[in-house]
Amino acid sequence: MKNSIPLLQSLRCRLIVSVVIIEIVMLSILVLNNISIIQATHTDRLRDTANSMIHQIANTSGNYMVAVDYATLEDYLKNVIHYKELLYLAIFDRDDNQVISLGPFPEKIRPQTDISPAQTDDGIFDITEEIKVAGQPMGKVSIGFSLDIMQDAINKSRIRGISIAAIEIILTILVTVVIGISLTRRLGLLSNAAAEVEAGNYSVTVPTEICDEVGKTAIAFNRMVGEVSKRTQQLQRAKSRSTKLLRENRQLIHYSLQIQEAERKHMARELHDELGQCLTAIQADAELIRDLSNHDKRIETSANAIMDVSSRVYDVVHTMIHRLRPGVLDNLGLVEALKDEIKAWQSRNPDTLCEFTTRGDFSQLSEHSNIMLYRIVQECMTNISKYSQAKAVTISLQNTSEKILLEVKDNGHGFDIKERSEGLGLIGMRERVESLNGNLKISSEPGKGVCIFISIPLS
Amino acid sequence: MRLLILPGCLLLSLFASTGFANTNNPCSQASPITFGILPFVSAEQLVIRFTPLVNYLSQQLNTQIRIETAPSFIEFSRRTSKDKRYDLLFTAPHFYPLARKSGYRLIASVDSPGMRAVFVVPKQSPIQNINDLKGKRLATVNTKSLATLLIKKHLNQHNINPDNDLKIIATPTHNASLLSTYHGITDASALMQPPYAAASQQVRNRMRIIAKTQRAPHIPISVADRISTACAAQISKLLINMSSSFEGRQVLKHNRFSGFKLSSADIYEKFSAQFYHPHNH
Secondary structure, three states: OOOOOOHHHOHHHHHHHHHHHHHHHHHHHHHHHHHHHHHHHHHHHHHHHHHHHHHHHHHHHHHHHHOOOHHHHHHHHHHHOOOOOEEEEEEEOOOOOEEEEEOOOOOOOOOOOOOOHHHOOOOEEEEEEEEEEOOEEEEEEEEEEEOHHHHHHHHHHHHHHHHHHHHHHHHHHHHHHHHHHHHHHHHHHHHHHHHHHHOOOOOOOOOOOOOOHHHHHHHHHHHHHHHHHHHHHHHHHHHHHHHHHHHHHHHHHHHHHHHHHHHHHHHHHHHHHHHHHHHHHHHHHHHHHHHOOOOOHHHHHHHHHHHHHHHHHHHHHHHHHHHHOOHHHHHHOHHHHHHHHHHHHHHHOOOOEEEEEEEOOOOOOOHHHHHHHHHHHHHHHHHHHHHHOOOEEEEEEEEOOOEEEEEEEEOOOOOOOOOOOOOHHHHHHHHHHHHOOOEEEEEEOOOOOEEEEEEEEOO | OHHHHHHHHHHHHHHHHHHHHHHOOOOOOOOOEEEEEOOOOOHHHHHHHHHHHHHHHHHHHOOOEEEEOOOOHHHHHHHHHHHOOOOEEEOOOOOHHHHHHOOOEEEEEEOOOOEOEEEEEEOOOOOOOHHHHOOOEEEEOOOOOHHHHHHHHHHHHOOOOOOOOOEEEEOOOHHHHHHHHHOOOOOEEEEEHHHHHHOOHHHHHOEEEEEEOOOEOOOEEEEOOOOOHHHHHHHHHHHHOHHHOHHHHHHHHHHOOOOEEOOOHHHHHHHHHOOOOHHHO
């Protein structure tokens, strides 16, 4: 499995770009610094050379100036003018007359002495020094140095520096790319292997030939994957066992619910068939006894008492039968049974308005579905009357031809779902819903009532 | 009001006196006075030696004076006689007659009995007298220099032919001549006594004088004919009166001169005649 990482987020890209940027910045600083040093060095060299030369000329020229021996002085200076950077050399006597001029002396006004070759106004470094003999002024010497050679040297140095920097940058980029790719390739293998592991493929291994940090990480990764694989297998085995147990448990619950309902139905029938017949017989016998008592007050009273007791027992039994298995459910269907149940609940909770609405046909529902839905609504109503203190309850039952949707909503106290664990009633409801392969959702907040939504697929 | 008038009057009088001095300065001229000095020592030594004298004269004359020399005796002589380059001239006694012919007027000379040349050898040298110089190397200044003329005459007087009996080696200056012997390049040196006296003590301590030539009149100071008589007179007066002022004496001391005096051109003509014949000129 390939993980596609955006270019800018790629470690490889970031590594290479970072190194290249650092390299470029550092080399730029280095080159600029070198250029500055080279410029300063050349400038200093030219200034020192010029100062040294003019000083030497001034010192040497003194005797010639006193002796007014310009010819000899000029012969001597002709050797000096051969210095490649020296553009012109001029000697002035004490009256400022130019007595010797070698090289193209500027036609303009006498050039100003420049402080530094870096601060010339015309590309010529002009300096002038007084010629003195024993402290007495004997004239002046002016020399001008062309900056072209210096500038050429600086430019060559600059180009050389920039070229070296460029080559270094290119080499750095190449080396960084190669190292980056070789490093990140193995990291990429690790990443891909991790993705494989994430996808559940524990058979993946990464190469560990090179025993560097990445190699050690790869070894650790392989060991970890092995361990995770072992643990996962153990977990899966445990999970499958748990799932099996859960499924069996659920089947058991469903079976027990079915048995419970069957038992209830049986008990209801038994109560109805056996105890009901007996009570009817007792009542009939008590009536017969009363009729045969000849108005014997004691017999009549006893007979009436038997009739009353039997009548009460019958009511109790009837109620028990209803609770065990509402007959209306089997006879008239789910909707009528629910209406009957709600009516009974309403009579017990007259302060709470309960509204029941249905949509769709429920006549085709299985007996199991009917009794489960009935029990669910019954449990909801019990909970509402017990805990919610709701003023209004709405019960909605729909058949969408694909699923049965049941919603029971109240406006009672409600509760915080996160804080309160489900009680036995809710667990029972959930089990019943799951026995129908349905879903149960509970939403509630404190003060905002409770809404229970159940969805049961018809297929 | 009086407080203002008094400084005003002082300023006016100062201005007037300055203007008066300027207008009555006989040596005032547009360009500086050129003081030509014979190159008997190096140019630097000349400047060192004569700067106080020049400064003194400049200050006294209220005119700028510049020292100038020439690369050689011959060139100096040429510039003097042909170019009349120098306004004020300090030349050798035997050169003065030539300068005189070009119009230079003698205004003073160094107040001294005269100059003479000396023969010096290293103290350890086996040369004891003038006769021992035969076959040796004798350093002199310039063939045209006074020292050379004096020593040649002296050698001739001692029956030594300077052209054949010994080898005369010309050096640029008196000091160079002395140092050549000091360093062993030459066996002996002949130079004027004043430059020898001015040489370093260290050198003189290791040298020995074996002979002295006859005296020559001391250095003449002359002015070019373009210098006015009044200016020449003023310079002459200043030179002659130098020893009467403290500043002047300091300058004279620096130059190792006792003073200046009036002199006659004839002395130099006679002296020069000993060495130069009409056809030599």
